[in-house]
Amino acid sequence: MNITKTGVSxxxxxxxxxxxxxxxVAQTQTDQDEASAIDxxxxxxxxxxxxxxxxxxxxxxxxxxQLRTLAVDSLQDLRAVTPGISVGExxxxxxxxxxxxxxxxxxxxxxxxxxxxxxNIDGVQLSRGGAVRVGQIDMEKIEVLRGxxxxxxxxxxxxxxxxxxxxxxxxxxxxxVRGGYEFNAQERQLEAxxxxxxxxxxxxxxxxxxxxxxxxxxxxxxxxxxxxxxIRPGSVTGSTSGGPQQRFFFTRGTxxxxxxxxxxxxxxxxxxxxxxxxxxxxxxxxxxxxPNGVPQLAPQATALNGGVANPAxxxxxxxxNCRADATYANGxxxxxxxxxxxxxxxxxxxxxxxxxxxxxxxLNYRPTDWLKLTSVTGWAKNxxxxxxTYAVAPSDAVGANDFTGNTGYTQFTQExxxxxxxxxxxxxxxxxxxxSSELETYxxxxxxxxxxxxxxxxxxxxxxxxxxLWDISDKLELAGGLRWSKESKDFAVARNGVFQPVAPGSAxxxxxxxxxxxxxxxxxxxxLYGAYKEGFKSGGFAAAxxxxxxxxxxxxxxxxxxxxxxxxxxxxxxxxxxxxxxxxAAYSYDYTNxxxxxxxxxxxxxxxxxxxxxxxxxxxxxxxxTLRLPAMPxxxxxxxxxxxxxxxxxxLATCYIGQTVADGCNLLLNPTTGxxxxxxxxxxxxxxxxxxxxxxxxxxxxxxxxxxxxWGMNVDALFKSEYNPHPELHPGAAQDxxxxxxxxxxxxxxxxxxxxxVIGRNLTEEYRVDVASxxxxxxxxxxxxxxxxxxxxxxxxxxxxxREVMLQLTFRPF
Numbered sequence: 001m002n003i004t005k006t007g008v009s010x011x012x013x014x015x016x017x018x019x020x021x022x023x024x025v026a027q028t029q030t031d032q033d034e035a036s037a038i039d040x041x042x043x044x045x046x047x048x049x050x051x052x053x054x055x056x057x058x059x060x061x062x063x064x065x066q067l068r069t070l071a072v073d074s075l076q077d078l079r080a081v082t083p084g085i086s087v088g089e090x091x092x093x094x095x096x097x098x099x100x101x102x103x104x105x106x107x108x109x110x111x112x113x114x115x116x117x118x119x120n121i122d123g124v125q126l127s128r129g130g131a132v133r134v135g136q137i138d139m140e141k142i143e144v145l146r147g148x149x150x151x152x153x154x155x156x157x158x159x160x161x162x163x164x165x166x167x168x169x170x171x172x173x174x175x176x177v178r179g180g181y182e183f184n185a186q187e188r189q190l191e192a193x194x195x196x197x198x199x200x201x202x203x204x205x206x207x208x209x210x211x212x213x214x215x216x217x218x219x220x221x222x223x224x225x226x227x228x229x230x231i232r233p234g235s236v237t238g239s240t241s242g243g244p245q246q247r248f249f250f251t252r253g254t255x256x257x258x259x260x261x262x263x264x265x266x267x268x269x270x271x272x273x274x275x276x277x278x279x280x281x282x283x284x285x286x287x288x289x290x291p292n293g294v295p296q297l298a299p300q301a302t303a304l305n306g307g308v309a310n311p312a313x314x315x316x317x318x319x320x321n322c323r324a325d326a327t328y329a330n331g332x333x334x335x336x337x338x339x340x341x342x343x344x345x346x347x348x349x350x351x352x353x354x355x356x357x358x359x360x361x362x363l364n365y366r367p368t369d370w371l372k373l374t375s376v377t378g379w380a381k382n383x384x385x386x387x388x389t390y391a392v393a394p395s396d397a398v399g400a401n402d403f404t405g406n407t408g409y410t411q412f413t414q415e416x417x418x419x420x421x422x423x424x425x426x427x428x429x430x431x432x433x434x435x436s437s438e439l440e441t442y443x444x445x446x447x448x449x450x451x452x453x454x455x456x457x458x459x460x461x462x463x464x465x466x467x468x469l470w471d472i473s474d475k476l477e478l479a480g481g482l483r484w485s486k487e488s489k490d491f492a493v494a495r496n497g498v499f500q501p502v503a504p505g506s507a508x509x510x511x512x513x514x515x516x517x518x519x520x521x522x523x524x525x526x527x528l529y530g531a532y533k534e535g536f537k538s539g540g541f542a543a544a545x546x547x548x549x550x551x552x553x554x555x556x557x558x559x560x561x562x563x564x565x566x567x568x569x570x571x572x573x574x575x576x577x578x579x580x581x582x583x584x585a586a587y588s589y590d591y592t593n594x595x596x597x598x599x600x601x602x603x604x605x606x607x608x609x610x611x612x613x614x615x616x617x618x619x620x621x622x623x624x625x626t627l628r629l630p631a632m633p634x635x636x637x638x639x640x641x642x643x644x645x646x647x648x649x650x651x652l653a654t655c656y657i658g659q660t661v662a663d664g665c666n667l668l669l670n671p672t673t674g675x676x677x678x679x680x681x682x683x684x685x686x687x688x689x690x691x692x693x694x695x696x697x698x699x700x701x702x703x704x705x706x707x708x709x710x711w712g713m714n715v716d717a718l719f720k721s722e723y724n725p726h727p728e729l730h731p732g733a734a735q736d737x738x739x740x741x742x743x744x745x746x747x748x749x750x751x752x753x754x755x756x757x758v759i760g761r762n763l764t765e766e767y768r769v770d771v772a773s774x775x776x777x778x779x780x781x782x783x784x785x786x787x788x789x790x791x792x793x794x795x796x797x798x799x800x801x802x803r804e805v806m807l808q809l810t811f812r813p814f
Contacts, residue, residue, distance in 0.1 A: 056529030084642035102646030102689030124378030125154025148535025158535030169203030243282025278350020286328035340448025503554035614650030658791030676785035769797035
């Protein structure tokens with residue numbers, strides 16, 4: 001990490017702490033409102049307005065006041081208040097991988113693969129990771145529902161749902177301008193919002209956001225240039241100074257129309273655009289493990305030296321420290337490989353350009369005081385363009401490592417619901433859902449003349465769902481429901497415009513997922529519930545990286561649907577006159593055909609693959625608490641913990657490069673080579689599934705010695721135990737347990753006209769890996785599945801962001 005950047009950041013944080021740490025003399029009325037807001041947030045986990053204490057679902061809900069008080073600006077910040085959640089970045093920078101209770105997606109950059117944890121933004125379900133950042137701006141509420149969710153959020157989800165509600169227009173005219181600067185990454189942010197009524201029945205809101213980041217990673221590839229180019233001129237052709245080097249723009253417009261008390265309409269139009277350099281040139285993947293202690297760059301040196309081995313050149317190239325940190329050593333694309341590039345691309349820095357549109361229209365009609373009809377129409381479009389090198393080295397010696405890609409995805413959804421609010425013991429909700437999607441994607445070699453394999457995947461989803469509620473007594477409720485769904489997908493591949501043989505070319509997936517919950521509410525401050533749930537995610541077709549000749553045999557790219565079933569129960573309580581709120585839950589689920597996404601470099605060419613694990617079990621317990629002491633108004637103490645035993649019970653996986661028979665590569669004998677190709681991962685923990693996660697923190701808000709000026713602070717420690725992010729559980733990828741520290745301080749006027757904040761994340765500067773894979777052209781593949789040791793490959797991985805210290809100023813003139 002750059003010492004100057006770190007020093008400036010620490011100095012800024014210290015300055016802010018000194019400035020705002022004044023004696024608190026009283027709690028303001030605004031802060032009293034904030035303190036009670038946690039119990040007033042409406043939960044819509046069952047598509048009904050319910051209080052957090054009474055809803056029989058394992059859910060974390062944060063309203064607008066809590067989002068501001070806890071400085072929750074991204075899904076990553078949810079780790080401080082949500083047990084069992086993991087959020088990481090994937091290639092592209094506007095997306096992310098999300099897992100709950102150890103179940104999630106490990107390589108979210110695959111455009112054909114849907115997230116196991118769905119993201120729902122303003123009622124529109126988006127199953128791909130690129131949607132994550134779009135919903136994080138101008139948020140009104142976040143609900144995190146853990147476990148299978150079959151009934152209420154668009155398509156079925158086997159692991160959970162993150163439901164984001166963005167802010168609506170206000171009834172009075174309001175404006176807000178917020179600017180921020182993050183010191184380590186030299187990131188500049190500016191956000192402006194205007195909101196208010198246009199007429200008595202129509203209101204509007206517009207938010208515009210822009211960010212420009214130099215980057216928090218330092219690239220040391222050029223330190224190898226002098227020595228290597230002296231041995232072999234042109235070995236290192238240049239590199240970027242660091243990464244990610246991104247520019248992000250976002251805007252959302254909202255109209256809300258309420259002509260009568262019986263009808264309202266809400267229209268939201270969103271657009272986002274991200275431009276940056278190539279993901280790996282920006283350090284998206286860096287070497288994190290080298291079995292020999294230094295990078296294996298002999299193949300690079302041999303290619304640079306005209307096919308003749310050159311150990312001195314390999315040594316000179318080996319400047320990477322093979323650790324997960326804020327430095328990397330990735331060179332640019334070799335300009336010679338860009339000559340005649342099929343797309344005409346000439347920038348050796350590569351490209352990572354992404355845009356997304358998300359539009360939704362919600363209509364609510366109440367013909368009577370007990371009946372509500374809701375329609376939610378959604379339309380989304382993603383366009384991604386990528387140019388990148390997978391050399392993961394200062395040099396780019398082999399053109400086979402360089403790729404360009406383009407993805408276009410369009411989704412239309414329509415959901416209708418009818419719900420009742422009867423005064424008697426019975427109530428119901430019924431509805432239907434439809435989705436139509438079109439995907440065109442390719443990843444091709446960047447060299448002149450490289451063939452274009454264009455993949456087409458079209459899909460439709462139809463489902464009906466319903467739930468009946470029966471109040472057996474005034475304290476006991478029985479709820480039962482199900483969702484029937486049918487998904488159809490068509491698959492085709494064209495090479496240079498000529499369609500190739502595929503089998504199958506289409507597939508249908510049908511499922512019925514029931515859910516039953518029994519809830520006992522002995523008082524209005526205590527809820528106990530038990531539930532049986534099932535979840536489902538359809539199968540599909542995986543678009544591979546095809547670079548060679550036309551198909552001679554039909555391609556089978558089908559992967560199977562994933563399903564889950566099991567039980568969970570929980571207790572929710574408000575204790576000590578509401579000073580302490582506690583939520584606990586225990587769960588046990590069995591997963592069948594768990595979908596596993598990975599980046600396979602075993603052939604020397606990176607290929608994204610989707611496999612099915614035969615079976616897995618996920619069981620454990622979780623809890624969270626919030627404590628407010630009446631004797632210390634303004635102080636909130638919070639914590640969350642999750643013990644999660646997530647293990648494969650049957651998974652015949654491929655072996656990692658260099659894995660020997662003694663290491664477990666002892667299945668699926670290849671009769672031609674005499675070597676094994678498979679390993680049994682039954683009994684091993686799931687990818688990215690720590691046994692323990694937890695958080696402990698607090699916040700305080702009060703008045704300063706200066707009349708009209710208040711202050712607040714928050715501190716959170718986040719812990720997760722050891723885990724492995726490699727899809728084949730390569731032991732070199734294992735990550736030690738870690739504790740991250742976040743903190744923030746702010747001063748603001750009592751009328752909220754202005755606020756100055758310093759927000760710190762990962763202040764102890766810990767680094768861990770979210771996704772790991774083999775580095776191309778490393779290791780000795782011919783030793784895999786044999787008794788010969790010494791064939792392990794180097795590993796690369798995506799590393800979490802380092803220390804963040806942001807100075808943020810907010811001004812609300814109206």
